[in-house]
Amino acid sequence: MEVRPEGLYCRPGAFYIDPSRAVDRALITHGHADHARPGHRNVLATPETLAIMRVRYAERAGERLQPAVYGDPMTIGGVSVRFVPAGHVLGSAQIVLEYAGARVVVSGDYKRGDDPTCTPFEPVPCDVFVTEATFGLPVFRHPDPAGEIKRLLESMALFPERSHALGTYGLGKTQRVIALLRRAGYDRTIYLHGALVALCALYEQFGVPLGAVAPATGMKKADLARELVLAPPSAIADRWARRLADPVVAAASGWMRVRQRAKQGGVELPLIISDHADWNELLRTIDEVEASEVWVTHGREEALILAVELQGRVGRALNLLGYDEESGE
């Protein structure tokens, strides 16, 4: 494996994993924009990830799209390749590579917490584990998401005359929050900013039920009072929420652990719901896969590498360019 300007490159297989520039052959871990870029010639990814790329990029999703079903082994240039669930968003995968007696697992983004909308993470023992470190600091410990959903429902009960505008990223967070609300018994229609509609429909096509959802577009202020409206965080910051009647502004993100971030975003009700592993999950996962080497791709590398080295493993920062820590969070 080597780090090239385009991204992480497997030389014997002549392919990149999640490259940040268009390449001849790309293996894609999941559909977030900083991992799945448009314009590659050959794309290998799970059927769900390919579908997400088609929704987002249309014909620019790639010239040739090849599906990789979880667990099915294949060989590329003598390298054995297998996609394994990562528990991050629908279709997210770790990519397991075996070559010359060594096994490398590129985990993409992952989490270990409960998520009704995607297949849970599966630890694969390996020699080298390539991990993200979005929340790679001991301060980041994510609470049980069910408790955060309960806080949202309590706020809605407390302020029944105000609409609630909840900032959720379009791929993964939106659908997970809806699924968690349904599990908590919330059965009213949930209204969606236009940017969230297509991916919610795609989740449903792949068998993830979201209950009654409807576009917020075209609804009157008065009709949205008392309702829950989901929108991308950027739209909420954009005062898109002004179309709502005196909304309670909420956001669901791992970053909501940082009070300052919530304040800057004008978030009155911060919910700590993350689709990335927290500090404990990162360490637990590294322990479970028993890797002697841990390579860190993006996020807070230093603290995680130090912790890994204290466990007697070799740690390495890959310094890959082009990952936006917040695009999927």
Ligand SMILES: [Zn+2]
């Ligand atoms: Zn990422």
Ligand SMILES: [Zn+2]
């Ligand atoms: Zn991601």
